[in-house]
Amino acid sequence: MHNVPTTLLYSLEGLQDLDWEKLLKLQTPLGSFLASPASTAFALIQTKDEKCFRYLDNIVKEFQGGAPAAYPFDLFARLWAIDRVQRLGISRFFTPQIKDCLDHVYRYWTEDGIFAGRFARFSDVDGSSMGFRLLRLHGYKTTPDVLKQFKNHDKFSCFACQMIESPTPIYNLYRASQVQFPREKILEEAREFSCSFLQERLASNKFLDKWVISKHLPDEIRKGLEMPWYASLPRVEAKYYIEHYGGEDDIWISKTLYRMPDISNNKFLELAKLDFNRCQAQHQREWYFLEEWYVNFKLQELGISKKDLLLAYFLAAANIFEPERSNVRLAWAKSQIIIRLMTFYFTRESNTLEERIDLLSKFKNFKCIGKRKSYKTGRRILDILLKTLDQHSIETLEEHDKDTSHKQHCAWETWLSKLNNEDLEYNDEAELLVHIINTCAGYMVSVDMLQHPEYKKFSKLTNKICHQLKEYQNNKVHEMGNRDKVTHGIKYKEIETDMQALVQLVLEETNEIDSNIKQTFLMVAKTCYYTAFFDQETIGVHISKVIFESV
Template sequence: MDSWLLSIGLMIEVIKKEKLWERDPYSLVNPSAYDTAWLAMIPDSDRPGQPMFQNCLDWVLRSQMEDGFWGGSDGHGLPTIESLPATLACLVVLTKWNVGKDKIERGLAFLGSNTEKLLDGTYGSCQRWFVIIFPGMIELARKAGLYLPFHDHLKVRLIDVFNRRQRILETEELIGDQCPPLLSFLEALPSSYKITNQVTNTIRNKITSGDGSLYQSPSATARAFMLTGNSKCSHFLQALVQRCPNGVPPTYPLDEELIRLCLVNQIQRLGLAQHFTHEIETILSQAYRSMSTWGSEQFEGKSTSLLQFGIQLHKDALAFRLLRMQGYHVSPWRFCWFMRDEEIRQLMEKNYEQLASVMLQIYRATELMFPGEMELKEAMSFSKKLLVKATRRANQAQSFEQHHVAFARLIEHEIGLPWAARMDHLEHRMWIEEKDMNALWMARASFHRLSDVVNGKLLQLAMLDYEFRQFIYKNELEEVKRWSRMWGLSEMGFGREKTTYCYFAIASSFSLPYQSDMRLLVAKSAVLITVADDFFDEEGSLHDLTLLTQSVQRWDGKGLKGHSATIFNALDNFVKETSEKYLQEQGHDITRQIQEIWCETFEAWLMEAKWSRSGGMPSTEEYLATGMASIATHTVVLPTSCFLDPSFPISKLRPKEYETLTRLLMLIPRLLNDIQSYQKEKEQGKLNYVLLYLKENPKADIEDSIAHVRNILETKRQELLQHVLLDEFSDLPKLCKLFHLACVKVFQMFFNTSNRYDSNTDMLEDIGKALYMPLNVGFLSLDSIGRDQNFGARKEFQQVRSALVRPFNSQTDAANQASLATHPRGFSCRNVLTPSSFRLSFN
């Protein structure tokens, strides 16, 4: 463990020393092999036999990947469909200047081996930009005398691509309302597409009236310069190469603020934010200070392409989300300004496929909605509509006409699972494994991508951090299970055995330190609550429940027997341990405060048991007053908050004096539970808010009742988010407020579309990914783990899965299952990539 921590610390130190947030933002973005090749094609006007930009040619010569391709790699270094036109452009350059013959051979071999599978829907997409550019590069390569190794079966597919391009050329205007317009692909237009004097004059006018570029595209501008020789165009290219001597980006100039925001987003999504809190705050504080210059006002009076609007929207939405999560006051109109412009919205609807990445950022930003922010609700509806349309288009498309599979899958995940129902630990895993996770935002063609060097270091750190957490989580889970068995809680013979579920919830929802007593505290609390709640619901007689509650009220277990004694003794020991630990750390005795919270919870359980068994029918208000306590979220969160931050006021532990934020924490999970449990509770004769609402509103049906509860939930979630993120709504320490939010997200996960907590199978895949299964990262196939080892790890997880699925029919069976589920051998990051190999790769 010490060597593991040392490796993580060394990697963090290396990254911090590089000061990514202070570096030239252009160094954080991958150069575009395609665009750099086009600049390398331009001959020097004084020496036509040599390139105007020798450094661009040199970059092409030294930047071929080991597999023979240029550019277009995903987050794991594997070629994407973008590599096809980039490789062709680089081969044309090398042929033009008669250099790099061995590189030409390797590039042609790559095309022969990979073109078909990259065109296939599993590997890539065939969007509009590709349909225009790829045929153009094939024609250019053939004109340069290159023999392309495309077999007959592949040629059939290529004919389809060429035919699609022809339809675009016949139906689109050169400067239309497509995003981006056809003219922005000037370098790829076929020789049959006549560049008339009128078109040349249009190009000159556009260059002269702007910054000297053609739609800020280096490749299109390079072609425009070769056609026109325009001096302003030349100045733009010279400035570009001087600014970016080591390969040029896909567009120029880049929005440097956006690059830094994307870096923050990448760090957070990889699960590394806790290691770079100061650096993140530095970037976001700078972004907040400069926000006055953002938005649509900077475009007023200018001729701006929809693509530029798209990039601005991407930045504004991303900044809004990052800043709001950090606690900054930011108005929704900072990115919802497009909702006021009917013309822009119409263009966005027409170009929804090209702007899907922008729509995704908008949708993610709208999930951080506060009460009364109708503009966010409208923007959410607008963006979701276009995202659904984009994914439907992708799913209906055939073969290589699909959208990029990984990106379509990401969209479906974002709109299919609400942000409030996602567990951070699993989200980090998904982002680590996502092969397109270094994509930043959509350019004229394909994506801008985070630098391979920067992304590689962050990814290595994220992998080590994630699997180290798995190692710790498995050990802590084993400890909780030992505790549960020792106090007899896992062998009660009734109800639900949810020790693994309880621990998974806290481990996956909140990034506490590596080794944390707080995770154990939360998991043990949740186990106690589950067992006691089931005892009140299913097992105990009203007499037994009354005696147990009275014992908790006076905190004396004398006279209790059987299950009642087991529950009280475990609870008494747990409260003593918790209080003693706080006394040692903070010098205060909080025993009585914790006892009072548990007492309130037991009294609520008893009241619900009396209602259920007597047929009592409280009002919805009376039911919620009790149900908010019986769901027991505050019983978990408040004592734990004392340890999260020493400044947490002990007075907040006192019943009847809870903060508004804590009351929201108690209300929302109760309603989430009731929506998904009303049918079961109706059959069991138990009370439920959904059912009580029907009693009070005889004209309503069950759908009306559910809709009523969902409306309450929507409002209360927005209020809770506002209380968590903005300081003026609650004086609780920030970390404690975030813990309130994490707890609500756990219940949203459990009860989002069904009652997953009561299911024996619904949670198993998530638990496996969070605690047991090694990361699935393709480019690590040559590391120390072999296929047989990986298979063994997966087989072991299947054994754990089988153990968790089997019902608890006896104490012996439960003990056997617990033994299997503790997973003594487990798998750690050491099986996948050792600390020493991480250090080697960093040196």
């Protein structure tokens, strides 16, 4: 403790026989010992050090005669606040503040990670894990090598010489390990250790934590293990986090985000509940509208159940949940159903090549298919597609003042042509879905961009991932919801590697493709991962929580 900074510097007032000549060399540039006013006050009494005095004098003046337990706490407080508002589903209200906070953290980020406050000359796995994850997810350049120093043999610790390991730092390590790029071995090791550590704590019900006092901590960790990041949808995560959240009185979060005027009495949980219920009310209205669409086109006669439609809508609403983005949600849900109908029609052996070519020709010319009896199903599906495309185009024009009818029509024509020629390497429906979502959201994808090598790389990788996940789902290679059995398959490891590659493509900075367009590829891939990972019963519970149960 006399040679390198450790957490003992936080508690000097409780120690004896200290070598102050050595210890004073471990002060932060502010004059403190770590971020502890108490420890620094004891040092001042023992040494009369001028830097200790200046640190304490500034604190007493700033806090008008008192002192907090720790100062500065600027790095971890910012990260914790960002993490909370994101998991509560209200981060979109604080976009500028989140960027300011992350810029501040990145300014003091070091190759050794961070501690709670700047200038600490010390780091721990808690702040470093959360900092690494949030910075990477927001496009800042970071490396997981900062976590290597917390690994000793096959174990990770919050910091060196740790005697009692708390669950929350290891849980943050687990969450950081999931934001992995290919060949980042330290994150693979971190995930294996943290997952095993947390499962053991759940089994033994040992959740005494030095940093967090919350009765909901076991529920939060259990849900985090049950729902890995690849299989996590924003609204599902928000609903569970609101239920398990123990921060009703977290006034400090509001102070960290500079006292946002939108929030009554600094109640972030209250805002999250109000926002969730407002979104849910909109989702219920849209579901009733979709039911009318289902009845009007007699989709049940075409083999589509209401359960199929509800799942399609849920997957859209669980990702794109803002009330004002109704047209994107509805376009996503309807397109999923029409893709299913078209795939069935073009791959059914009873439909002749002539019938398929005729349907495609009529679609190209915006006409209805012929009246022959054998064309009945194809005519109905084509009618649904053309009328739905018209509706999507009108809504996008009203919302974004952009005529997207030609772009949407071309995207469907390209996909149908490949489907007819059996030229789909992975059934490129993921690529089509991404294009529909982006177009209806007002993110214009030009012809040149569609041919851009990087865009093609996104499309091919996303198509491959979704195809392989669908194979798992259809062939029931794994027990639904049991990740341990999935991981034994060679193809699962290939999917994991491909997901890591997609995450890297999305998060690494590039000027070629808009970040919103890139994020849509990841969103669609994660949605496919979600449906392959969870069993139907669990998905049914999630649907009820997101669409029908208020908070």
